[in-house]
Structure formats: structure tokens, C-alpha cells
Amino acid sequence: MIRIDGAVKRDPVRRWALPDRAFFAAGACHILAHAFLDRHGRPGMRALWIRPAPGFTMNHIVVDGGAWIFDWRGYARRDAFLAHTWRKARRWWPGWDAALVELLREVLVSEPLSRTHEGLWLREPGDFLHDAGMRARAYLDRFPAPPSEA
Numbered sequence: 001m002i003r004i005d006g007a008v009k010r011d012p013v014r015r016w017a018l019p020d021r022a023f024f025a026a027g028a029c030h031i032l033a034h035a036f037l038d039r040h041g042r043p044g045m046r047a048l049w050i051r052p053a054p055g056f057t058m059n060h061i062v063v064d065g066g067a068w069i070f071d072w073r074g075y076a077r078r079d080a081f082l083a084h085t086w087r088k089a090r091r092w093w094p095g096w097d098a099a100l101v102e103l104l105r106e107v108l109v110s111e112p113l114s115r116t117h118e119g120l121w122l123r124e125p126g127d128f129l130h131d132a133g134m135r136a137r138a139y140l141d142r143f144p145a146p147p148s149e150a
Contacts, residue, residue: 016129020139024072028132030061030122034108035136036070037063040146047108049101050085051119056096058089059120061108065146074143109133 015027024032033047048069050060062081063070069081076084089096107113107122114122125133 012129020135021072024136024139027123028128028136029071030108030114031125031132032072032136032139033061033063033070034105034125035133035140037105037108039137039140041105045146047103047105049103049117049120050098051101052089053097053099056089056093056098058093058096058098060085061103068147070143070146072139075146 015023018026030047037045037047044066046064048062048064050058050062052058060071064078065075067078068075069078070076071081086096086098089098101117103117103120104113107117107120109122109124111122111124111127114120123132125131125136
């Protein structure tokens with residue numbers, strides 16, 4: 001998890017200037033998940049929203065491949081990723097908890113569809129200073145194709 005100052009997130013120029021890892025860790029993870037599913041998606045893969053319990057923060061969207069998770073860091077074993085996420089969030093916010101919510105791929109790039117999920121409000125790729133979808137596709141080039149088992 002990378003935490004980005006709220007002032008940076010609200011400033012489109014400063015947000016776009018973030019290094020790719022920070023950009024996709026804190027505010028554009030859904031765009032990266034969508035690009036991943038467009039490029040590598042197959043049955044058994046799904047977008048998962050880590051939805052914090054009421055009163056907490058730290059939304060995140062990842063691709064769940066069954067045995068593994070993909071996000072801005074690359075691939076991780078699903079169980080290890082989830083344990084690490086909960087452990088780290090609880091260090092910052094004692095009592096933190098979250099639910100895993102499956103999202104349709106279309107929701108990841110549609111503000112109106114995202115708003116149909118209580119607590120979710122996603123920016124569309126064109127809502128950033130430049131095309132975040134194109135940036136996500138270029139970032140994916142740094143990673144190998146997913147493991148064959150989903």
C-alpha cells in the first residue's frame with residue numbers, strides 16, 4: 001500500500017506526475033485492473049474491490065486469478081496478499097476490516113456504473129490529466145503474462 005496526500009490526488013497535474021507505482025497504487029488501481037483483464041482475462045479471473053468497513057478507508061481493486069492476485073506490485077499468492085493487506089491496514093487503522101466485492105469489468109471504467117455500488121466512485125480513464133488506460137497498458141508491459149492456472 002502506498003499512501004498519497006489528498007492534495008496530490010485532487011491536483012490532476014501532480015497526480016499524473018506520480019511514478020507509475022504510486023499512480024496505480026493510490027487512485028488508478030481500477031484502471032490497471034481493467035487493462036489487465038482486457039489483455040489477459042480468461043474464465044476464473046475477476047476484479048475484486050477491497051471495500052473497507054464503514055468508518056474506514058483504503059479502497060483497492062485487484063485482479064483475482066484464483067491462486068494469485070495482481071495489482072500494481074505484480075503477482076502475489078492470494079492468501080499472502082490478503083493477509084499482508086489486512087495486517088498492514090490494521091497497523092494504520094486499528095480494527096480495520098474489509099469485504100471482498102466482485103465487480104464486473106465494465107464497472108472499472110464507468111463512473112455511473114461504479115456509483116451503483118454503495119461506497120464506490122471510480123474515475124473513468126479520461127477523467128485523468130491524460131489517458132490513464134493507455135498508461136495502464138504501458139505499465140502492464142513490465143509484467144509477464146499471468147500464471148496458466150486461474
